[in-house]
Amino acid sequence: MANLGPAHYAPYPVATYDGLLTPPEGKAMLLTDMVDEEVAMREVARVMLTSENATIFPGPQVLYAWSEEAKKKATLIKEMSEVLNAKMIPMYDYRPKYPKIDPEVEINPNHPNLTIWHNEIKACIFIGVHCHYANVALKIVRSETDCYTVGMCALSGHEDAMATIRDQHAEDLARFIEIAKEVKQELGK
């Protein structure tokens, strides 16, 4: 039986009910606290490096080469996965899939818990997923799994993620990679 998250099968948006809002500009959110971006980056790197089956879920905004920024981010995310020793499972299509997805190779925003349960993922980063689908997926993951979720968002972040870092563009990802390398060295990983 899969482990449920702290919200269990709550029928309401738990993070919002708990008074959590997305972080203001220049800040990031760690669980219930607003912290400096660098503090959040260090913690995210630590969680990813120390959790079982840490995985990055790249979404369509970075999977496809539709802009120069997307191409740059793709290179950086690949590097990020290597630094964090994380697997990558793509969220390439938002459409619901019947009878079910193959959780080995994909994650779908309409039932993201299946991929997390199947692969026993304990920490993950959502990146390049359009905000409305990231919100849906993160709510489900928060309710139905015990996975630590990170929303790396190019816009204003996601209150349903355990950690969210906002305004993440290519140069910010490069900075995160450098911080992750330092954390990795500190942890001796």
Added chain:
Amino acid sequence: MSVDIYKINPEFRDIMPKDILDLEDNATWGQEKRTIQDLTDKKELLEEHSLCAGCPEAAALRYVLTALPKPEDTIIVNSTGCTSLMFPHIALHTVHSLFGNQNAVASGIKRALEWRFPDKVKDVMVLAGDGATIDIGLDYTLQSFFRQEKITTICFDNEVYANTGGQESGSTPKGHVFKMAPKGKVFDKVPMWELAVTSGCQYSIKLTASAPKAVARAVREAVYIARELGPTYIHLYTPCILEIGLSASEGLWEMKEQDKDRFVSFKYVSPEAEALLKERKKEGLL
């Protein structure tokens, strides 16, 4: 929308499933000469759907999608009904409007796109059932024809409000009995294809979805005319096999029967549209 949106970043090719990699090489995006022959092996627009097994509407929607000249620059406005259950599965820009409002919404979208992208061709298509087109949305449908909006309207006519339990619609033939219309329809079926002509449509056609090529041809003709001249209308019979008591394999048979009866071919093309179609044919687009 850029066709580049389907090019996979090389860094992720190793984690993408084969069928998505195949789409990059074999999809028909950006090819004006897409044809109905693509139906069997091209699945970028619609792979799976959630309608009943054997539903003629599902088949008809596939024919419509394969016929779109520029799917990457097409927006479909739909309304509540069985088709709206399929739209979440379609890789196109679709807008689900309030029931009956679809032609008004499409008019606004078309005008906004013309303003925003004056140098690009953007096709706007309405796809709704008979209840939305002919009953509740009749006002909006006809008003868009009066205003000569450059949109294509497709009515999937199953002659009944199917997914609410079988109430009669304006499109139900006289005398027909349904579960929620036990006394039988008192009035005649509304001849929407004729109303479309008198309301100013440049092109109006009535047919069933029994012949994929005929449906695809009608869609392409209607889209090309709507781009240049004004409103076009396609009235397509897509029976609800459940409501009329047929099995999954009998939908095609029912449509073939109606080819000779209520849906005997009707086609109106305005003289200007006729000339335009000849040009498109010369260009090899039809």
